[in-house]
Amino acid sequence: MAVISTAGLSKTYGKQVAVDGISFEVEAGQVFGFLGPNGSGKTTTIGMLLGIITPTGGGFELFGGSSAGELHAARQRIGATLEYPNFYPYLSGRDNLKLVSRVKGRDDDEVLRVLETVGLGDRRDSLFKTFSLGMKQRLALASTMIGDPELIILDEPANGLDPEGMKEIREIILGLADRGKTIFLSSHLLAEVEKTCDHVAIIKNGSIVRQSSVAELTSGGTVARLVAANLDKLQSIVEEYPETTNVSCRDDGVIAELKTEDLGGLNRWVAERGIYVSHLSLEQRSLEDVFIELTNTGEFEAEVTL
């Protein structure tokens, strides 16, 4: 059963097209990544699903309902945060969640429980404005858990977290997925997305350019990673090699898709042109490789929403 289903969903601001007729489905129990560069229309799309932005075209269903009443009822089954954690700065974490729990018809015990789950039990009575960004992210995650929602929508939940914090958040998300929750997640950390999601949709300039399972997306071929002192020159030489496609330059080297697995031939080609590589290896295509290929961002900072 599709928990989220969009059909030609669009949003324009004057002549500016933010979302251009996108269609995708999220099935119950999926951990779904919605990826795209900055300004690609991810947040606008999520905003329309959550009822804070009015679509200008197309439509969508949540839990099979599309009328105003059905969507309002469906949103009671959703826990979500959008962009930055939005709470009342002068209220404590506990009071902020109390507001949410009342709307969702839950008791205060649940507030304490979710605060403990995200590791904020000791700081429950501290004011939100005194929280670090990591704590704010945890509070946002706790907020989405109130009411035991079937669908959790998270926009950049790992922003501002240290590696340990990211790991904890990932474990919480995976724990929720294990309990059968459907998760629709946004993160610019592609490696995190790859570890967490089973399906992704990649959006660019308001249109979905690819939608499939992560396994399918990353099984499209082998790539070679080459490292040399001059990465720019290395990239241009590799691009000229007839057996490579989709050559890109990352912080950790030049990545090229190979038509064959003949690394020797590639090494000779590069050496004959005066570049000696310090590292050459065959690697499985990562989600980041696919993302850069599809969006042509060419930069690691490309934002991914899942």
Added chain:
Amino acid sequence: MIWVVYRNEMLKMTKRLAFWVTLLSAVFMQLMTSGGRFYSSRQNPDLPQFSLPESIAGIFSSSVQMALIFGPAALILLVTSEFSWRTARQSVIDGLSKNQFFVGKLLLIPTLGMIFLSTQLAIGVGFAIPATDFGNLSGPLFKGVYFLAIAGFLLAFIGAAAVALFFALAIRSSGPAIAAWFFWTAIVEGLLASVAKGASERLGEMAEFAPGNVIDQMARYLQYDKDAFAAAVSRALERGVDPPSPAWDWPVLLVWFALWVAVLLLVSFVWFSKRDL
């Protein structure tokens, strides 16, 4: 759900420093006003004593004036912050409909009205009690008209707050919204009325029914107390000054008041509903 929305609004309001600062500012102003009158009457026996029931009209007038200034300002601060902190957006994400969010802000209006009016009246009456000779009162201490006036003041507060809510939801930023509300209430309406009067007699008559003037009339104690009105007229005649303008016919006042409040709230609601959060 309305009770949930109201409880949430009360939690947010009572823990908000801006609300307490605004309320305490109003309290301070009334302390100065009533305290000044009390002190002056004590110092100068020739002045009318600040006692009950003689001073009730003055207490009512100053109370409603303070409430109509500080209460709407508090409302603007409470509403606009929901947009600057993006908590309005999050409230809808958390399950409130936009309609329920709007209703929450509407529920703040009578609550703020009761809080601001009651504290103002309590301070005024509190200063008048020590000077009152309860064994030798000049008239009845409680009159039905007082309750009618308080109900009318509450309506006036709702009208003034409806104007403030309109600016808060339209502008969504506290400083500009307060500035626009103040500019409109204190300057623009009066200016437009003057221009209208200057343009033609008919336009001048119509300007009498501008929202600010209707709210002022609703907040005027002499609209409610015929005896006080008659006394004010005779005092004016004794002094040779213009008598106070007559009270409005109730149906006219109520129809215009209801019309303006309905228009302001409807426009605010439509504006809020149509815009993205």
